[in-house]
Amino acid sequence: MDAITYSNFRQNLRSYMKQVSEDGEPLIVTSKEVEDTIVVLSKRDFDSMQETLRVLSNEYVMGKIHRGDKQFSKGNFKTHDLLEVETNE
Structure with a gap:
């Protein structure tokens, strides 16, 4: 910096x-x-920091993140192939 x-x-x-x-x-x-x-x-970086702080201060969301992290660490997850989505533009 x-x-x-x-x-x-x-x-x-x-x-x-x-x-x-x-x-x-x-x-x-x-x-x-x-x-x-x-x-x-930059405003982009400021907005990103603000959103990060909102997520970190939200106990419900952080609980879900921690729960998912524990499940992943224990190998309790499934992998899936990505689906191709067609758009009609």
């Missing part, structure tokens, strides 16, 4: 926004005051 100064970020805002969006790499923007340092990330 790259780090740049606030003034450099401000002067080149457009190019840094594009870089973060295209590369998917967060960018640290430093400030004289350490507590004012921020991390810039």
